[in-house]
Amino acid sequence: MSASSAPRPFSTRRVAGLIRKEVRQVLRDPSSFVVAIILPALLLFLFGYGVSFDPRHYDLGLVIEQPTPETGSFATSLTNSPFFDVEISRDRRVLEPQLVAGDLHAIIVLPASFSEEAYRRHSAPLQLIVDGADPNTANLVEGYIELLWVNWLEQESISRGNAIAKPPISIEHRIWFNAELASRNYLVPGSIAIILTLIGSLLTALVIAKEWERGTMEALLATPINVTELLIGKLTPYFILGMGSMGLSTLLAVIVFDVPLRGSLFVLVGISAIYMLTSLGQGLLISTLTRNQLVAAQIAILSSFLPAFYFSNFVFELESMPIVLQWVSYAVPARYFVSSLQTVFLAGDITSILLFNAAALSAIAAAFFAITLLRTRTRLD
Structure with a gap:
């Protein structure tokens, strides 16, 4: 049994019935409610509280070969820092095994000539040994030590009447859009993209693959419904479900996690709607091609969830990836959505960025739906 091959006029009544x-x-x-309500809340709390790239306490070893007032002052500046837990020793060989074992992140050695050289040299008369097993942590520790050294020089210069040589260049840091450098301010908005990808x-x-397995899709195809009506009727409830989840996630981000929303709510809803259509088109295409839940789940994870996590600038920086992978990321819809979310939340309505991302998402969505329309037939094979 098959439906008539003649084109049928669009019927809002049939669409309403299918919806x-x-x-x-x-x-x-x-x-459906687990994915749309419980899972978004869990993901938001995970990325809001469980995952953090904010500065934390680092364990340091401080070797003072010759105690002097200057070494005591520098040691005090280290111990008073909120970022360091300091263990002081007179011999570097006592602390080296702890660095090798991973109990210390770095060792600072103040040589016997520290006081004398601190007065007449621009470079720091100290040795910094970091654990390179974790390059990111090593770079962070090195950066904090450099800033602390510059700050100590300035304080000593003030207290001693500019007796200590100051650095020739004075650097003033100004952070835009995320002045407190809180990682949740870009992790929480980015997690909304992961949530909408899942939904x-x-x-x-x-x-939809479940319907093919159970045979209910065949019964539906035997009705006078056409392809356009089928797609609209199938996707409308999940579009509403996804947008509702986006609204819930936005409320949690602003109220619970105190993430600023500097852009327009209208722009946020608009770009989210475009991305939701893109994800729905991808899911519909996957189910149309596979017609099997297990295969559909595997392909959906490989083609949507994992790329959205790795190639969207959400957690991993695209600039640090090989150029080939950077080019691949341009085919990942989440790349454009994460950029739009972080822009709307942290910077505001930046037209040039949002228009480009919206155009890219619209083009990808159109491609998904075009392929789905070509592959979907309202007849039984």
């Missing part, structure tokens, strides 16, 4: 059917199916499926791609692919 009611899909809404009832969503209401009967608890997993749009994974959930849609699984639900």
Whole structure:
């Protein structure tokens, strides 16, 4: 049995009936609410509280070969820093095993000539030994030590009437958009992209593939519905579900995590709607091609969730990746959405960025739906 091959006029009545059917199916499926409500909250709390790139306490070893007032002053500046836990020794060989074992992140050695050289040299008369097993941590520790050294020089210069040579260049740091350098301010908005990816791609692919497995899709194709009506009726409930999840995530981000929303709410909803359509189109295409829940889930994770996590500038910087992977990232919709979210939340309505991202997402969404329309037939094979 097959539907007529002649084109049928668009019917809002058939679309409304299909939407009611899909809404009832969503209401009967608890997993839909788990993905749309519980999972977003868990992800937001995970990235808001569990994942952090903020400065933390670092364990340092301080070797003072010859105690002097200057070495005591520098040691005090280290111990008073909120970033360091300092262990002081007179012999470097006592602390080296702890650095090798990973108990210390770095060792600072103040030689016997520290006091004399501090008065007449621009460079720091100290030795810094860092644990290079973790390059990121090593770079952070090195940067903090350099800043602390400059600050100590300035304080000593003031207290001694400019007796200590000051650095020839004075650097003033100004941080835009995220002045407190709180990692949650860009992790929480970025997690909204992961949430909408799960709802749009994974959930849609699984639900529609389930209908192919159970045979209910064949019964639907035997009705007078056409392809456009089928796609609209199938995707509308999940679009509403995803946008509702986006609204909930935005409320949690602003109220619970105190993430600033400097842009327009209208722009945020608009760019989120475009990305939601892109994810829904990808999920629908996956289910149309596979017609199997297990295969659909695997393809959805590999083609949507993992790329959204790794190639969107959400956690991993694209600039640090090989150039080939950077080019691959341009095909990942989440790249444009994460950029839009971080712009709207932290910087505001930057037209040039948002228009480019919206155009890229619209083009990708159009490609997904075009392929789906070509592959979907309202007849039984």
